[in-house]
Each structure stands twice: as structure tokens, then as C-alpha cells.
Amino acid sequence: MILSEVLIDEKEIRKRVEELGKGISADYAGKDLVVIGILKGAVVFLSDLVRCIDRDVGVTLDFMAVSSYGDSTNTSGIVRIIKDLDCSIRGKHVLIVEDIVDTGLTLSYLVKMMLEREPESVRVCALLDKVERRKVEVAVQYTGFVIPDYFVVGYGLDYSGRWRNLPSVHVVVPERGDEA
Numbered sequence: 001m002i003l004s005e006v007l008i009d010e011k012e013i014r015k016r017v018e019e020l021g022k023g024i025s026a027d028y029a030g031k032d033l034v035v036i037g038i039l040k041g042a043v044v045f046l047s048d049l050v051r052c053i054d055r056d057v058g059v060t061l062d063f064m065a066v067s068s069y070g071d072s073t074n075t076s077g078i079v080r081i082i083k084d085l086d087c088s089i090r091g092k093h094v095l096i097v098e099d100i101v102d103t104g105l106t107l108s109y110l111v112k113m114m115l116e117r118e119p120e121s122v123r124v125c126a127l128l129d130k131v132e133r134r135k136v137e138v139a140v141q142y143t144g145f146v147i148p149d150y151f152v153v154g155y156g157l158d159y160s161g162r163w164r165n166l167p168s169v170h171v172v173v174p175e176r177g178d179e180a
């Protein structure tokens, strides 16, 4: 695969992340909020997002690493926990932060799993949403950008582990000779 055009540039991302942070700040003012990053893709987005949530919200961070059974482009919906949360979320307000929602299978599993732990509330914030790829309905309360079904990298998103460090979101396309 090769890196192609910029789909969302740094400036657009910054502006949208600030808006999301403002919305979250308003919704959770005076409350405590456990922000849960889903590794690894969400790390870059999360680190910018939490700095746009103001001090009226008592933010703590936790992380979960999951792996979905299936190949790289077809998630099965069965999720294996590689790293669980460090702390209990019982009675807490929880915000799950994802880089991208595609079929929705991973997120739907994660939300169900969190709810079993009896938090006060669970909401989701995703930078990117490929709405047209959805296989299961899942509520995303804070969405950065709805995007078409392109393979995208950058700003935390990878192809085979690469390109997470790029500051913008790019499209990647097959190189001549790549399998279709």
C-alpha cells in the first residue's frame, strides 16, 4: 500500500477536536469522568482530546487493548482482551475513545462489556466513523468526522503498524502488484 492524499488535515482535526472537547466539557461539568482509550489507534486522538476538556471535569485515564478475531479487514465481533482496565468503573461516568468505528462490532462488544461492570453511564467518542460499513447498531455520542469507506491511516491509525505518527489522516491505496 502507498500513502495517498490527505483526507483530513491537521488544522481541520485540531478544530474538530476542540469542538468535541467543548461539548464533553459542557456535558460533564462538575462531574468525574473516566476516559478510556482503546489501544493503540486511539492514543493520538485521546491525547489531544483530553487537553481540550476543561478543568471543571475531573478526568482520569485508563486504557484497554483488544484484538478482534478475524483478518485485518474483516472483524468477527468476538473480541479478546489483551490488556484490561487498571481500575474499576463501577458507579463512574465512562467515555470510550476510539479512533474509528467501522462495522461497529468491536465497539458494540466493548460497550456491552463496560455496562456489565455497572458504571453510572457509558458514552463513546470516535474520531472517524465509516457509517456506511456498519453491521451492528451502536450509539456514538461524539463523532469527529463521518468518512467514506476509504482505507485511512495517520493520527493514530495504521496500516500493518505503520503511519500512526502522521499528523493528518491520509488515504492509502494499493501499490501496483498488491493483491486486490
Ligand code: PRP
Binding pocket: 038, 039, 040, 041, 042, 067, 068, 075, 098, 099, 100, 101, 102, 103, 104, 105, 106, 107, 157, 158
Ligand atoms: C480498529 C479501531 C476499532 C476497530 C473498529 O482497531 O480502533 O477498535 O478497528 O472496527 P469495527 O468497527 O469493524 O469493529 P484495530 O483492530 O485496527 O487496532 P489498533 O487500534 O491497534 O490499530
